[in-house]
Every structure is written in structure tokens, then in C-alpha cells.
Amino acid sequence: MSMQGVASIGECMLELSGQSGPDWRLGFAGDTFNTLWALAALAKDRPATYVSAFGDDPFSHQQIEFLAENGIGIGASPVIAGARPGLYAITLEGAERSFTYWRADSAARQLASNSDALVKSLESQSLIYFSGITLAILDERARGTLLTTVAAARAAGSLVAFDPNYRPRLWPDVGTAQKAIAAALTVTDIALPTFPDEQMLHGDRSPEETATRLGRTVSEIVVKNGEMPALVATGADREEIPAIHVAKPVDTTGAGDSFNGGYLAARLAGRSPAEAARSAHRVAAAVVQVRGALAPFDILRKAFGQ
Template identity: 50%
Template structure:
């Protein structure tokens, strides 16, 4: 029987500079990157991947819908907003590290939780749900409360809900607003996928173990604390474990590494693997992604990785 993974957030137009100095258009965004990864790493016959957002009624929005659907991701619950468009960002690359400039004030995704009933229908049949701090940050306080309420209902039904704080200070009114938003996100989740340096910078955690303890205090049951090339600290089933990352000698592009880790972790958990096995797989996926250009790795490479892992029984 097929299951359904639902990712909620904002997909944007990506303008990446080429070697010739021109810009190449693409589509990406943290929650879309993770949905893309889960789609590539799993068997389409066994798992449906659904993306929930809103887009405008213009040509770029239509192009985005075709792109998402063309990747094998269910776009049937992506609504359209008259007079709106989609967000856009430009990338500057310094070695393998990137910086970003954003234009998203008129993004239709800001209205993804404007109608509680529509949002509830979009999450019907979900077996696993994922959202991020960026998902929360782009919403008004009222719409944020709507989303968190619908997610709390899903959690109460026994649906695993995963949350990555994915901290972006510029999207929030200030540190207190950011802290409150992230705490609310984690309280709605059963699975936490934080990044230690970001969480430590905001909350003052001295170690990944402190991050685990804080999230456990919010009621998060399963926690994988990412820390770049450093080991991941996992808390699951009442015990903690530190699991080394996969070393990459010469990374090409670290964009989307965290999103790729999340995709690997979620795909493995949906495949029935233990949390520790999921972390090891997620490390391998992230290592593959940072060895390639761009946040969205070619689906063929992801399928090869996913198929190879399933054959090996990892």
C-alpha cells in the first residue's frame, strides 16, 4: 500500500550565476529541496511525495508547477493566488560557500495557511509531514497559528511531524520573535532536525547534547542534531548516540546539505529503518549532494543511491 509524505513551505525562483556571468533560472527552497530528495531516494510505487504551498497566477508560477509535477511530486494541493507571484533569490558563490539575496514580499506562499479548511484537506492522508522555520517565518502570526494548529491535530492522530528550525534571522521581527516561533514549531513536532551552530547561536546551547535536552523539553520525541562535517547527535527511543559524518575531501557546493540530510533521514525512516540507520544514510546523502553543484541533485543520482541502499539492505 502506498504511503504519503507531505512537505510544507515555499519554493522560489533561483537565479544562479554561470561561468559566463549570465544567470540561469531554476526552482528551489528548503522544503522543496527536501521533498525532491525524498522523491529521488524512495520508490514512487511505495511512497507518494506531496508539496503544499501557494503560487501566483503568472507565467513563472505556472512554470514552477510544471517543474514540481515533472519531478514526480504531487502538486495537486498547490493553490493559486490572483495577483501574486513567487519569491525569487539570487546566488553569489565564494568557493563552495554561497550567499543569497531575496525578493519575496509578494510571494503567494505567504498565504499557504490562509484557509484552515483548504490546508487541512492538503494534509489529508499524510503518513509523515515536514515543515521548517522558514515555513513559519513567511506567515503572518494568525496564519502561523493556523498551520501549527493543523499540525498539532495531525500529531494527535499519530502522524510523525518533522521540523527543522532552519534559522534565518532576517525573516523574523527580532530574536525574541524568532525564539518564540521556533519553540512553537518544535512543540508541534515529534521529530526535530536542528542544526547545532544555528541553534547554539540563538539559544546559547553549549553542545549538541544541550540542544537535545532543550528540544526534549518541548516534547520532541526523536532528535537528530546536524553539525556540518562534525558528528550528528541522535536522541531516539530513550537513548542518545553520536554518529560520525561522512567526510568529503573537496566539497563543491554546500547549498542544501541540511535539506539533503533531512531528505535522507526521512526517506530512511519511511523505509522502516531505525533512527541510527537513518542518520548514517542521511550523512551519505548529504555527502553526495555537497559533491555536486546546486541544491537539487540530479534525480538519477538520487535514485541510484536510494536503490543501492535498498538492495544492500542498509
């Protein structure tokens, strides 16, 4: 069976982004969705699937319609009666953002409730992507179901990418987060951590220390570090890839997620890890020059060199 598609697992939320004055703009975003958005733009010959769970309210219907309008399917993701999407609001101070969330009863928390549907959604995917936030919104049993399903897909030939994306407020304690993320890394081919997150979760003193620790489990690692160089680690090889400085960023929302999408699209296209990181930096630099987490496809493609 042909393995061409790309799938991302997680939570697509309603996004309220602040505008000038009292008005707010409603959109759709979330860490793993932002990454898939970039993949859908850049790996445009590969069918894109967002694997989650959705409600049956009007906002959930709008989400699914928005995905379809942009060429993104939902596979066998369940639609759950009475459920609804999570919501977050972005407030900006300059280009830096802060978030307020309402997500405790999000439908996406049930994305692993139907194991058969999850298996079907991940069948024959060339790439499967998920994050520490995906893990954090699930209970322990559901996390186990998710990782077992991802491991089976990997054994069947899927490439698995994972961003630990540690968000303390989503976890009951540090130990639970460390244990869950460590388990996810055992089924991962490409790890895409962010150094400040790893520093907070593990006390790492440098990106090199992060790469060395993760390298005991994962063969390909890119340690992102904001405007500092990204460290690409493959086996014993290390290479720092400078970030692209943007003099006047508009909104940094989704920059790291878009970096991940750019990197993975470049790797699927056959670019080396170092060249993929360069491509990813260009994509991230383009994203911080637009408002919101999702840059238009044409902007992403131009930055990627398409």
C-alpha cells in the first residue's frame, strides 16, 4: 500500500486574536495544527490529515469545513455528540504574545477514545507528527493508546516526528510530563525540541546537552532556540544553523510550529537535515511577519523556495 500522506495528531482550537480596538478575529489554530498547516502548504502533493476529535456544535462544524476548504481531511476522527472545541485568546505586547485558554472540556481530549478510528486515521501515512501538548491533554490510559498506535504505524513504515513542547500548566507535575515525553521519544524518528522548554523540564544547560540526552533514544534531533541558531544532531554529528533575524516581527505566534512544518516538508522532499533547518528558518521568519498562527500558503511556499 502506498504511503504518501502526512498526519498530525492533537487539538485544533478556536483562536481569538487581538486587533486594534475592541474587535477580535476568530480563527483556528493549535500547535500540531499549525505544523500540519505548513506541511499542507509545502508538501502539497501529500494528502494532509488532522487526527483529533471534534464536537457537533456550530464552531466544530466550522472547524471541519475550514480544514476541508484548505485541503486538510480529518481521517476517521470521531465527531462526539455534545462536545465542543477548546478556545484561546492571544494578546500582544509588541510582537510578543501571551495566551488565555478555555480547554478543560475540549473534544480533542477524546481523540484516543476510539482506538479503531485512531488506527484507521494513521494507516499508510508517510509521516506522523504529534507533540507534548497532544500527550498533555490526554489521560494516562489514552496516552498509552496513542503511543501504542503510533508505534504500530511506525513499525509498518511511517516516519514519526515529535516535539516535546512542554507546557507546565497542562501537566499535574513535572514527573508525569517527563515520564510521558520519555515514552513518546521511544517511538520517535525525528525530535524537534525547543531549548527553553527542555531547560525548564530537565534543567539542560545547553542545546548540546539536550541533543546528547535525546540522542540516546532518537537518531535525528533539531533543538530550536528562538533567534539563536538551531542545533542539528544526527548521531555524533552536530551543526548549528543560524536563525534569520527579522527586524520588525509582527507576531511570533506559531513560529516554532511552522519551523517544524518547514523542516519536515524539506526532509520529505529529500533535503539534508542541515538544509532542512535552513528552509525551516526561512519559513519561521516569514510567519512572524504576519498576524496569527497561520500564514497564507503562498507566503509559506515562497519562503520555502517553491
